[in-house]
Amino acid sequence: MSVADGIGLLELRRPPNNHFDEHLIGRLVDAAAALDDDRGCRVIVLASEGRHFCAGADFGSGGFADDKVAAAGRLYRRGAQLFDVRTPMIAAVQGTAVGGGLGLACAADFRVAEPSTRFVANFALLGFHQGFGLSVTLPELVGRQVATDLLLTGRRVGGQEAVAIGLADRLAEPGRLRETALTWARSIAAAAPLAVRSMRATLRGDLPERVRRALEHELAEQIILWQTRDSEEGIAASLQRRTPVFRGE
Structure with a gap:
C-alpha cells in the first residue's frame, strides 16, 4: 500500500494467480480502510502482481480445504467491508479475473482491462452458486440478461x-x-474530493446493504450445493485441469 499524488495503490502480491483467502481479503480491507482515512488519498487503484489479477479462492489449500463453509463465511464477512469504502476505486485487471476474483474486480467502481484480459464467472462449471456479491454487482454492470448468460x-x-x-x-x-x-x-484525484465522495455515495445508495444480503443468500446456496456430487466433481476437475462431467447429483 502506498499513496502518491492523491492516489492510493493497493496491490495483491500472491503471484502468479493471486488466489485469496480470508486473511488476504482482511488485509486488503484493512488497507483500503486506512486509505479511506488518509486525507492525502482521493482515489484507490487496485492492482496485482503476476500473470493474473485474481483467480479467486484456492479450494485446494488453507481453510477452504479444511472447511469451505466456515472459511467462506469468514471471507464474505470481511469482503463485505470492502463495499463500505468511501473512496473511489479503479481495478487494473490483467490476465484473468475468475470466480471470486471477478467478484473482487466488480467491487471496484471501475475496471480497466487489456485486450488479453479475461473475466470469468465460472461458478456453474465448479458446480455451485456464485458468491462475493456478484448477484448484485454483475447485473448492475451488464444487465440481468447478460449477467445470466455469463453465470449460467x-x-x-x-x-x-x-x-x-x-x-x-x-x-x-x-x-x-x-x-x-x-x-x-x-483525473478523479484532481476533482473536489468532498464532492466526489458525496456524489459517489448518492449513486451507490444502499449498495453495501444489498451486497450483505446477497452474500448471506449466496453462502446459503453454496452450502447446499457444496454437498452435491456435481460440486465435488467441478472442484476436482478444476484442480486437475480437466473438463468436468456433471450428472445432476
Whole structure:
C-alpha cells in the first residue's frame, strides 16, 4: 500500500494467480480502510502482481480445504467491508479475473482491462452458486440478461467484449494497463474530493446493504450445493485441469 499524488495503490502480491483467502481479503480491507482515512488519498487503484489479477479462492489449500463453509463465511464477512469504502476505486485487471476474483474486480467502481484480459464467472462449471456479491454487482454492470448468460455458461469474456457490455470501462493498450488506470485516477484525484465522495455515495445508495444480503443468500446456496456430487466433481476437475462431467447429483 502506498499513496502518491492523491492516489492510493493497493496491490495483491500472491503471484502468479493471486488466489485469496480470508486473511488476504482482511488485509486488503484493512488497507483500503486506512486509505479511506488518509486525507492525502482521493482515489484507490487496485492492482496485482503476476500473470493474473485474481483467480479467486484456492479450494485446494488453507481453510477452504479444511472447511469451505466456515472459511467462506469468514471471507464474505470481511469482503463485505470492502463495499463500505468511501473512496473511489479503479481495478487494473490483467490476465484473468475468475470466480471470486471477478467478484473482487466488480467491487471496484471501475475496471480497466487489456485486450488479453479475461473475466470469468465460472461458478456453474465448479458446480455451485456464485458468491462475493456478484448477484448484485454483475447485473448492475451488464444487465440481468447478460449477467445470466455469463453465470449460467461460465464463459470467458475478453477485454474488448468486457468494455462493450459494461463489465470493463476502459481498454488499455497492451503493456499500458497500470499506466492507463493511474492516468484515470489522476483525473478523479484532481476533482473536489468532498464532492466526489458525496456524489459517489448518492449513486451507490444502499449498495453495501444489498451486497450483505446477497452474500448471506449466496453462502446459503453454496452450502447446499457444496454437498452435491456435481460440486465435488467441478472442484476436482478444476484442480486437475480437466473438463468436468456433471450428472445432476
